[in-house]
Amino acid sequence: MADNTEAMQNTADSEAPDYASMTADELFERGKHNSKIVKDYAEAAECFSRCVEIRSANNPYDNALRECYLWYADSLLTKEEENQSMFASAVDTGTDGSLPSAETVLENAGQKEASDETLAFEMFQIAFHCYKDFLESQSSKGPEMEKEVLDASYCCVRLGDMFFTNNQFPEAAAEYQRAVELRRQYHVPERHLASIYVSLAQCQMFSGQLGLALRTFTESKEIMMRLLMGNMTDEEQQRMKDTVEDVDIQIADLKKLIESVSTKTDNQGSQCNAADLVPQTTVCYIQCT
Incomplete structure (x- = not known):
């Protein structure tokens, strides 16, 4: 039995990746493969971590690192989402929304006690900083910049997702708004x-901004109705139709809530907390990056 155990251990050791012998490019490609194909986000994060460590040696804010930071952050967050292990307390955005020190973040990444979700949050912040720096260095704002803009705004979307999961709705809204504005700009x-x-x-809606939520839901429906007139697969079309139906329900509910709030506040001395009136949403998200 002891011999079998030793043999199994030797086999496992021989199959373990030799990260030390890999170049930064090899680590990056292996990380992408593990993330996209194998769906092994733990090993993907390990590859990206080592890749970032090599590439950031001279300047951790070099915008050439933007894609590596993004993949690293997304692998960490996806791993935590699969484990359903997210923030136990409010997410700290930093002093006045300031960018975390890349040197400190990278140093903490090597510590076993480092929290993956906190590390992911900070990596998304640094990734967005690098993307923003890159976009500002380019004179073009045409279609050729679409991938870079989508990746940059995806950082904001994922930061928003983390806030949303933690019920920090104003902070989440700010990140989603930033993503919208960037995509509109380009x-x-x-x-x-x-x-x-x-x-x-x-x-x-969850922040109690009912009128604003109504306008945004209405705008989202208008966008989806235009998209339904274009080319898409039957599956995509059905998914979007389902989302439109859910948005219609939210619009109808919000109109009733706004009328209810208006009626209550018209009564002298009455008090109404609009956020308490917001129903639980049933909207299903359409897949879109």
Whole structure:
């Protein structure tokens, strides 16, 4: 039995990746493969961590690192989402929303006690900083920048998702709004806007901003109705129709709530907390990055 155990251990050791012998490019490609194909987000994060460590040696804020930071952050967050192990307390955005020190973040990444969700949050912040720096260095705002803009705004979307999961709706709304504004600025096709508008409207609704949420839900529906007139698969079309139906329900409920709030506040001396009147949403998210 002891011999078998030793043999199994030797086999496992021989199959373990030799990270030390890999270049930064090899680590990056292996990380992407583990994230996209194998769905092994733990090993993907390990690869990206080592890749970032190598590439950031000279300047951790180099915008050439933007994609590596993004993949690293997304692997960490996806791993935590699969484990359903997210923030136990409010997410700290930093002093006045300031960017965390990349040197400190990278140093903490090597500590076993480092929290993956906190590390992911900070990596998304640094990734967005690098993408923003890159976009500002480019003179073009045309279609050729679409991938970079989508990736940059995806950082904001994922930061918003983390706030949303933790019921920090004003902070989530700010991130979703930032993603919308960036995609609008670069005239990204509307198919990349619909789902963010739904998320933004939900945050506004849960924050008690009923009128604003109503306008955002209405705008999201208008976008989806235009998209339904274009080319899409039957599955995509059905998913979007289902989302439109749910948005219609939210719009109808919000109109009733706004009327209810208006009626109550018209009564002298009455008090009404609009946020308490917001129902639980049933909106299903359409897949869109």
